[in-house]
Amino acid sequence: MRHLAKYIITRILLTIPMVLILLSIVFLVLRIMPGDPVSSMLGGHAPEKVIEQKKQELGLNEPMAVQYVSYLWQVAHLDLGESMVFKQRVTTAIADKLPATIELTACGMIITLILGVFLGAYAADRRRQVQDSMIRLYGIVIYCIPVYWLGLMLQLIFGIWLDVLPIAGRTGPRVFASTFEQTGFYLIDTLLIRDFAAMKDVMIHLTLPAFTLGLTLSGIFIRLTRANMLDVLKSDYIVAAEARGIRHRRIVYRHALKNAFIPILTMMGLQVALLMAGAILTETTFSWPGMGRLLLERIYLRDYPTIQGVIIVFALIVAGVSLVVDIIYAMIDPRIRY
């Protein structure tokens, strides 16, 4: 266990340069970018003097190196600063939008895992048969369908033609989120106050975006599961289990899948980046008030601190998930020692 603790500490320390590098790239990109927060806030016709004064106030007239160092100093104190466009702390803006994104990505991930792992295992079991080919074809095709287009088509089919599911927002017009907003995770909030009508409404609104995200990523997981299952199914203990007369289905879905799951778990850490990118696009398609929409809105407004804050949070999520995945990996597989 001491090895594990040491490993965790090293990993946490290693995320610092990663976040720093990404932050530096984005900081530089934002400053080189045409336009600035003051002009976008006041419009192009404000008097020169007002613009200059405002820039002075926000510290935009300082040399870039000074701005950079003072921003890093701020971040080192866990302070993301204040928005340059709205009177709002960056942490408040992010805390407001982050739960929506996490709720969406978590539900999407669950759908992906269920679909991907079971279809992949089934395909491996039926290797080189019709079912295998069909599932692999589905995997390739779904991977090539852009998540935003899949979202639009699902909106068209289920929202417009069949008219059974809503196509925008987290709640319907009659459900007031303010009556139950505590954690920001609406599924949990509605459960906490036992408002099941509102919960149903939240779930209905979550269905299409979560399936859009889940379906898109399922292709990768089918592929991963299938490849790992094929390796596992060839191993000696599977042959031994067959010889002992254990039912085939039990061998495939219990014995083999359990062992094939470890590499899948590690890959999950890497897929978080794809999940986040998919979430941004899905949020745009479904008018989902999450981090992706926040990022895009603020890029148009050139709101430097908020954009940097969003990037830091995304980088931390990616680093955090891969850390957790590695720790779980180390715990469930006793052969791995650091």
Place this chain on the structure above:
Amino acid sequence: MNYSPASALARVFSSFTSMGKKYGVEWWILVAGAAIVLGIVFMAAFPDIFTPFNPYDQAAGPQLAPPGGAHLMGTDNLRRDVWARIVFGSQTILRVSVLAAIISSMIGISMGLLSGFSGGILDRILSLIMDSVYVFPGLILAIAFAAMFGPGVINITLAVSVIYIPTYFRLVRGQTLSIKQELYVEAARAIGASSTTILWEYIFPNVIATTVVVFTLNVADAIMIEAALTYLGLGLPPSVVDWGMDLAMGKKFLPSGQWWLITFPGLMISLLALGFTMLGEGLAEILNPRLLER
């Protein structure tokens, strides 16, 4: 044996043809992918064969006409022909995605070679930067770069190319590290070959073959990222004909049921990405016999 990029490519192509029959399904995936890609490239090269309409013509037909008759895929709200916009839009997406893949492969491969071959502090720093960018969602970086460069075909190409550099870097660096240890490299060093010779004559040809597959899959991904950026309203001025922008425009007419405005551009993006993916998958199977047992 004389190793050079040309002979390496020749070997790729000869194995390509001779192993065709051996691979069954994978071969057909490759052929289907190549057919899709060549078809769309042909469409982009000779658009006038495919449509009599001008993609900018705001009097091509009635407003928001459904598919059928003179307008194969209907017309949009500005009375433009959707099929003509599809045909001409293929030029933009192909140009951006292929060029972006070329740029990122050139930068990524040369940096990977240099980093893996020289080692030391340079290798450490480059690896750290590349790894940090690699694990971060590429789309978010592309969004930031697209906003920085402003709208334009070259600008969006650069924004897309930035995010794939680490992919090539990691692949090539890893390969360079292992090839560096090979006996034939040691032999070359023993007979007095210079570092430049070893890098370009011995390591580079062996690395380049594996990047072919990555390049093809990279183009497929770049297609989806390009369309994603323009769908989000970044990267291209409205005067350019582009599938992603048409998709964003068609989105406004989704609630009123004008399905053809979103269906066809999205279908084409998927088809083009599918073509390059199948090409890459097929190539991967054929170039890597170890995968055959799967």
